[in-house]
Amino acid sequence: MKFIPYGKQSIDQSDIDAVVEVLKSDFLTTGPSVENFEKSISEYTGAIYATAVSSGTAALHIAALTLIKPGEKVLVSPITFAATSNAVLYAGGIPVFADIEPEGNIDFDICVEMLRADSAIRHIFVTHMTGRPVDQDKLRQLKEMFDLGVVEDCAHSLGGEFGGHMAGGCDVADMSILSFHPVKHVTTGEGGAVTTNSERLHRKVQALRTHGITRDESEYQFRNLAFDINGNVNPWYYEMQDLGFNYRITDIQCALGISQMKKLDGFVARRREIAQAYDAVFAKNGYFVPLYDYDRRSAYHLYVIQTNFDAVGMTRAELFNKMRENGIGLQVHYIPVPMLPYYAEKGYNMNDLPTASKYYERCFSIPMFPAMSDDDVRRVTDTLYKIISI
Ligand SMILES: *Cc1c(COP(=O)(O)O)cnc(C)c1O
Numbered sequence: 001m002k003f004i005p006y007g008k009q010s011i012d013q014s015d016i017d018a019v020v021e022v023l024k025s026d027f028l029t030t031g032p033s034v035e036n037f038e039k040s041i042s043e044y045t046g047a048i049y050a051t052a053v054s055s056g057t058a059a060l061h062i063a064a065l066t067l068i069k070p071g072e073k074v075l076v077s078p079i080t081f082a083a084t085s086n087a088v089l090y091a092g093g094i095p096v097f098a099d100i101e102p103e104g105n106i107d108f109d110i111c112v113e114m115l116r117a118d119s120a121i122r123h124i125f126v127t128h129m130t131g132r133p134v135d136q137d138k139l140r141q142l143k144e145m146f147d148l149g150v151v152e153d154c155a156h157s158l159g160g161e162f163g164g165h166m167a168g169g170c171d172v173a174d175m176s177i178l179s180f181h182p183v184k185h186v187t188t189g190e191g192g193a194v195t196t197n198s199e200r201l202h203r204k205v206q207a208l209r210t211h212g213i214t215r216d217e218s219e220y221q222f223r224n225l226a227f228d229i230n231g232n233v234n235p236w237y238y239e240m241q242d243l244g245f246n247y248r249i250t251d252i253q254c255a256l257g258i259s260q261m262k263k264l265d266g267f268v269a270r271r272r273e274i275a276q277a278y279d280a281v282f283a284k285n286g287y288f289v290p291l292y293d294y295d296r297r298s299a300y301h302l303y304v305i306q307t308n309f310d311a312v313g314m315t316r317a318e319l320f321n322k323m324r325e326n327g328i329g330l331q332v333h334y335i336p337v338p339m340l341p342y343y344a345e346k347g348y349n350m351n352d353l354p355t356a357s358k359y360y361e362r363c364f365s366i367p368m369f370p371a372m373s374d375d376d377v378r379r380v381t382d383t384l385y386k387i388i389s390i
Contacts, residue, residue, distance in 0.1 A: 056179025
């Protein structure tokens with residue numbers, strides 16, 4: 001029996017050929033594939049600038065350093081991967097968790113209340129949970145009302161859109177981040193990107209990716225070192241102006257990324273088809289409630305179900321174990337960030353997060369990836385209904 005995990009990459013011969021071609025070329029890193037991959041990301045999302053980096057977490061780290069001053073508070077959803085709020089901490093910021101809407105995204109009305117009550121909150125890092133973009137009109141209102149810095153965590157939502165604007169396009173956000181981990185929409189093995197429409201932010205992001213070094217002579221600060229007495233730039237010269245990192249991504253990875261981007265629309269279309277197939281079965285048979293009604297704008301990175309486990313006569317752990325015995329992987333997205341020991345020890349808790357608490361008690365994710373066949377989809381739902389004790 002074939003095991004069906006909750007998420008998986010789709011690699012075909014054209015991806016393999018693209019990688020092999022780079023291996024035979026002159027550049028393994030910082031060559032033409034990096035720029036071409038960045039170009040395909042910015043064309044797809046609509047953002048003017050894209051910087052590809054070594055992971056989604058690296059992208060979040062750089063975005064956070066570019067925006068946050070130490071001590072500033074940042075709104076974050078408790079229902080996201082830990083990397084979102086970890087990035088705030090990397091930059092010396094203070095994550096402040098705002099409760100979610102029942103459909104899984106941060107609740108902007110609650111954000112307004114929290115912003116009114118605390119002027120030290122200066123930014124929001126907003127996750128498009130499961131791939132369903134947050135309401136861009138509300139986000140814009142929030143940004144303008146409180147003059148907030150905005151980073152959209154689009155690790156789930158590449159291919160999603162809101163009001164004609166593609167996720168990652170930074171219609172409202174100062175910066176967005178993407179992840180190219182194998183379970184995400186397109187993969188480079190490990191990889192990520194920062195997108196923005198601001199040239200100033202783009203330059204900072206580009207520098208932080210490579211040690212904070214610039215080779216742009218218009219930016220040089222020590223002009224007596226940079227230029228000779230005739231005003232010609234010294235050919236060896238560069239300046240390190242910020243404490244940056246080596247967060248570069250390789251040409252090998254970017255060749256895979258370029259090849260994958262060509263198939264993104266097809267991947268997302270298949271994910272939406274699978275979501276509709278799941279929706280139909282659950283609407284007919286009950287007990288398993290999709291996190292939200294079918295949303296054609298969602299990129300469906302995840303398919304999350306809400307279940308009352310008392311009603312199905314088993315614990316979530318029993319359900320996970322029985323599904324695994326039947327060759328199907330489930331997952332929980334996510335344990336709320338404030339409940340993770342590192343955060344709990346800092347004094348975070350779930351006291352003011354009732355909707356997130358309820359979500360966590362009832363949630364689990366079922367397999368969702370474009371290579372699933374219709375038979376795989378049916379096997380998942382058939383097995384769920386076969387094993388529950390109703
Ligand atoms: C995957 C993910 C990240 C981190 O991406 P990596 O590429 O794994 O570092 C960040 N935020 C969210 C919401 C994610 O799902």
